[in-house]
Amino acid sequence: MDSSKKTINVKVNGEPYEVSIKPKMTLLQLLRNELGLTGTKQACMDNSCGACTVIVNKMAVKACSVLAMQVNGKEVTTVEGLASKDGKLSILQEAFLEHSAFQCGFCSPGKLMSSTAMLEELENPTEEDIRRDMEGNLCRCTGYVQYLEAIKEVVRQRKEGSK
Amino acid sequence: MKDFEYFSASSLQEACSLISQYKDVGKVLAGGQSLITLLRQKLISPTCLIDIKGLKELDFIEFDKKSGLRIGALTTHRAIEKSPLIQEKYNVLSEMEKSVASVQTRNWGTIGGNLCSADPIGDPAPSLIALGAKIKLVSAKGERAVALEEFFTDYFTTIIEPDEILAEIQLPPPAANTAVEYMKFATIEAGIKIVSTSVAVTVEAGSDVCKDAKIVMSAVAPIPLITKKAAEMLKGKKLTDDLIEEAAKMAASETDPTTDVHASAEYRKEIVKVLVKRAIKKAFEKAKKA
Numbered sequence: 245m246d247s248s249k250k251t252i253n254v255k256v257n258g259e260p261y262e263v264s265i266k267p268k269m270t271l272l273q274l275l276r277n278e279l280g281l282t283g284t285k286q287a288c289m290d291n292s293c294g295a296c297t298v299i300v301n302k303m304a305v306k307a308c309s310v311l312a313m314q315v316n317g318k319e320v321t322t323v324e325g326l327a328s329k330d331g332k333l334s335i336l337q338e339a340f341l342e343h344s345a346f347q348c349g350f351c352s353p354g355k356l357m358s359s360t361a362m363l364e365e366l367e368n369p370t371e372e373d374i375r376r377d378m379e380g381n382l383c384r385c386t387g388y389v390q391y392l393e394a395i396k397e398v399v400r401q402r403k404e405g406s407k
Numbered sequence: 408m409k410d411f412e413y414f415s416a417s418s419l420q421e422a423c424s425l426i427s428q429y430k431d432v433g434k435v436l437a438g439g440q441s442l443i444t445l446l447r448q449k450l451i452s453p454t455c456l457i458d459i460k461g462l463k464e465l466d467f468i469e470f471d472k473k474s475g476l477r478i479g480a481l482t483t484h485r486a487i488e489k490s491p492l493i494q495e496k497y498n499v500l501s502e503m504e505k506s507v508a509s510v511q512t513r514n515w516g517t518i519g520g521n522l523c524s525a526d527p528i529g530d531p532a533p534s535l536i537a538l539g540a541k542i543k544l545v546s547a548k549g550e551r552a553v554a555l556e557e558f559f560t561d562y563f564t565t566i567i568e569p570d571e572i573l574a575e576i577q578l579p580p581p582a583a584n585t586a587v588e589y590m591k592f593a594t595i596e597a598g599i600k601i602v603s604t605s606v607a608v609t610v611e612a613g614s615d616v617c618k619d620a621k622i623v624m625s626a627v628a629p630i631p632l633i634t635k636k637a638a639e640m641l642k643g644k645k646l647t648d649d650l651i652e653e654a655a656k657m658a659a660s661e662t663d664p665t666t667d668v669h670a671s672a673e674y675r676k677e678i679v680k681v682l683v684k685r686a687i688k689k690a691f692e693k694a695k696k697a
Contacts, residue, residue: 303514381509
């Protein structure tokens with residue numbers, strides 16, 4: 245049975261889109277296949293690894309496990325939306341570069357989105373807050389220490405900035 | 408994933424009418440944190456999904472001194488974890504929620520969806536059962552309240568009728584001289600639990616005597632398991648280390664775990680002994696101060 249398509253309206257990285265999709269489409273498929281935003285990665289496809297993490301209405305979610313229909317009327321931010329329009333990287337992205345918080349880079353978009361959401365939510369996260377938050381993103385090549393250091397660096401910079 | 412028809416309900420009433428119409432071929436979608444995977448793996452293939460995630464009327468946390476706590480079924484795990492009210496009055500729930508899956512899953516997944524998916528490794532059910540939870544099931548025909556411990560019947564199976572929707576979870580007010588403790592054993596915090604337990608202990612005021620106890624476990628049986636014999640051993644007795652150890656052994660003997668990639672059945676039983684012993688001790692100490 246080929247179900248009829250449905251129309252949804254969604255804002256992605258500030259741009260409004262109106263798309264006609266099959267109800268079974270996931271948010272991940274919407275971003276990658278319909279909108280061409282391939283920065284969000286597809287990996288485990290069973291809600292485990294976090295490579296597909298994006299931000300929906302300020303919350304980090306795994307795009308492989310959210311139906312696109314459920315983001316109708318919502319705001320989505322992907323890794324493509326982190327840098328400013330003129331290409332200036334976010335503070336967290338800069339910190340990732342500074343601390344080499346990746347090796348192959350496949351898990352990085354997901355990690356960036358999780359940590360961006362966490363840093364929005366918590367003004368001054370403790371190391372425990374950061375570590376707990378990191379649990380949703382798996383890295384299979386380099387590990388987590390540089391990643392942790394990068395986030396701590398952003399928190400440190402913020403504290404100094406507010407002095 | 409197979410195609411399906413999709414309806415987004417705009418009220419609970421509409422959702423009930425849709426599910427009564429499509430009960431033979433439809434499924435209710437909340438956060439979908441279990442359902443989407445099941446659909447993708449083609450373990451289930453409904454021809455219609457009724458999406459209730461947007462129903463604000465089922466997204467609430469309310470407390471009344473006399474009647475206790477009500478949690479709307481569409482409240483996310485994250486909202487329960489972060490609720491100052493729950494942290495103050497039912498802290499065990501907030502602590503348990505911290506280790507439910509990952510932040511991303513907790514942000515989108517709902518407590519009602521979690522219970523209805525009836526995965527025996529789920530953590531919320533044992534804690535809620537230890538706290539004496541009831542659930543409200545509604546349909547176009549009416550509503551009924553059921554003790555949560557009577558909800559689960561087998562792996563991924565509950566008594567919910569095909570035309571019913573889980574609307575809310577109800578907890579009695581926190582009881583005097585009572586504490587509930589949650590403990591888990593997992594290789595990583597956000598990973599699959601090898602075993603977890605929630606233990607409620609009520610003491611006689613100002614003494615070491617246990618008035619009431621309940622021990623509930625996940626991942627050791629097809630449903631959240633209440634180890635009744637172990638709890639009975641504690642009731643009316645002074646809680647000594649020896650007695651607690653014996654009760655924990657009894658709890659292990661009541662379990663029926665399976666072997667999987669995470670742990671063998673034998674190993675799980677050993678872990679139960681340690682975890683239950685620790686949880687009883689901790690709940691006992693807290694209950695004396697509660």
